[in-house]
Amino acid sequence: MSRRVVVTGLGATTPVGGDVATSWSALLAGKSGVRTLTEEWAATIPVTIAGRVAVDPSEVMERVEMRRLDRSEQFALIAAREAWNDAGSPDVDLDRLGVVIASGIGGVTTLLDQYDILKTKGARFVSPHTVPMLMPNGPAANVGLELKARAGVHTPVSACASGAEAIGYAMEMIRSNRAEIIVAGGVEAAVHALPMAAFASMKALSMRNDEPARASRPYDKDRDGFVLGEGGGMLVLEELEHAKARGARIYAELAGQGLTSDGYHIAAPDPDGSGVQRAIAFALRDAGLTTRDIVHLNAHATSTPVGDIAEANALRMALGTDVDHVLVSATKSMTGHLLGGAGAIESVFIVKALQERLAPPTINIDNMDPEITINVVRDKPQALPAGDIAALNDSFGFGGHNVVLAFRSY
Amino acid sequence: MALSQAEVLAGIKEIVEEVAGIPAASIEMEKNFTDDLDVDSLSMVEVVVAAEERFGVKIPDDQVSALATVGDAVNFIVKVSA
DSSP states (O other), X not given: OOOOEEEEEEEEXXXXXXXXXXXXXXXXXTOOOOEEOOSGGGGGSSOOXXXXXXXXXXXXXXXXXXXXXXXXXXXXXXXXXXXXXXXXXXXXXXGGEEEEEEESSOSHHHHHHHHHHHHHTOGGXXXXXXXXXXXXXXXXXXXXXXXXXXXXXXXXXXXXXXHHHXXXXXXXXXXXXXXXXXXXXXXXXXXXXXXXXXXXXXXXXXXXXXXXXXXXXXXBTTOOOBOBBOEEEEEEEEEHHHHHHXXXXXXXXXXXXXXXXXXXXXXXXXXXXXXXXXXXXXXXXXXXXXXXXEEEEEOOOOSOHHHHHHHHHHHHHHHGGGGGGOEEEOTHHHHOBOGGGHHHXXXXXXXXXXXXXXXXOBOOXXXXXXXXXXXXXXXXXXXXXXXXXXXXXXXXXXXXXXXXXEEEEO | OOOOHHHHHHHHHHHHHHHHOXXXXXXXXXXXXTTTTOOOHHHHHHHHHHHHHHHTOOXXXXXXXXXOBHHHHHHHHHHHHX
C-alpha cells in the first residue's frame, strides 16, 4: 500500500512576519515587506531595496547561539522550531526522523565577512566556526542536530527551486519508507552587497529604488525585475497513518511533485515553457489529480519581464481551459524573492490557503500585462471553493530547474 | 610590564562570556574550559585568538592543549607577558 504524506506543522520567518500567523495576515492584507536598505554598503550598489525579515533573529535568539550560526542557519532554526512546536513537538523514533532543508546560495554572508577578516586582520582571526557556518547544508545540519534526527539530513540545491525540491525530496523519503516524519523547507540569507551587485549585474533586480513597496510587481506591465528577500519556511511532513496514530492536526496532503529541466539556458527561462508544462503534468499524475481539481496556484512569478510571461503561458498549456478556474497568487509581490527559501514559504502559504479557503492577493498590478491571460488574484484575497480541492506551487531555478508541488485539502 | 593575575582573569572572563555565553560571575580559576564551561575545541580557538589580541601575547598552538583550566590560561598569559 502506498504511503501518503501530510502536513502537520508550519513555520516561517519572512519579510512580512516573524511567524506563520503574522506572515499570513500580512499577505491577506496586501502588505509589502520590501524596504530601503539602511546599511552603509547599500550606497555602493545600484539596487538599494530588499525584503529583510520582519523580525530579526536577534529578537528571538540568544546572542551566543547566533554568533556560531550563519544568518541562513538562524532562519532555519527559527522556522523549524515554530513548525516542530506547531506539530505538537511529537516524541518520535529518532531513527525515523529526517530533515531536508535547502538554500540557494548557502552561508554567503559568512563567506564574505570572513574573507574581509582574512584580508584586513589575517588568517589567525578567521573564525573557527566559518566552515560549519558557510556550508550549504549548514541549515539542515543545525536543525537535524537540534532534533537529533537520524533518518537522514539532506540539502538539495537548485537555485530558486531549492526550497520546493527539499520538500519534494522529503516527500519521497517518507513514501519510500526511509522516514516517518521530516522537517522540510528552505532558507536564504543573501542580502549583502556582493550577491545583490551580482544579480544587478545580470539585470535581474528591480531598479525601482524610490518605491520599495511597489517594486515587486509580478504581471504588471511595468515590472522590471525581482526584489531580493530573505527568510525561510518549514513544513513538518508526516506519513498519514503515523500522523493519525498520534492524533496530529493535519493541515493538508502533499500529494505529488513534478520535476523537469529545461536544457535551454543557464539563467533564462525557456520561452516556450515546455519544461514547466511537463513538470505540472508530472505533478498532477504523481498526485492522482486532474487539471479540474486545481483551484489555486502560487506562481513562481518573480516580477521579471520574461519569466512571468513564460510561466503564465506554460500554465495555460499545461492546464488548458481549466486554467481559467485557477486562482493564481504571486506572493513575491509582497515578500520579494527568497531564492532557495521561496518554494518553502510559498508552500506554507498554499497550505494556509487550503486550510482557510483563501487565495492571497497579488499586489502592485496597476496595469495588467495584456500578455498575461491567467486568472490572477489582485489586491484582495479571494475565496476558494468548499469540498476537496487542490493547489500547485511552482518554483524554477537558474540552471533550468522546474519543480511543481501538488497539495490537496485534507 | 607583566600583567597581573587579576587583570588577566577579568579579561578572560569577558572573553569567555562573549564567546561561550557563560556568565562572568561563574568563571573561576579552577574551572575546566571543556568540562565546566562547555567551551568546545572550536570556541577554544576563539578564546585563544581573542586573548592574544587583548593581552598582546602569543599563545602557540602546541601550548593550547595544556590550558585545561581558566587558571592555566591566566597563569600562562601572566608568564609570557613578563
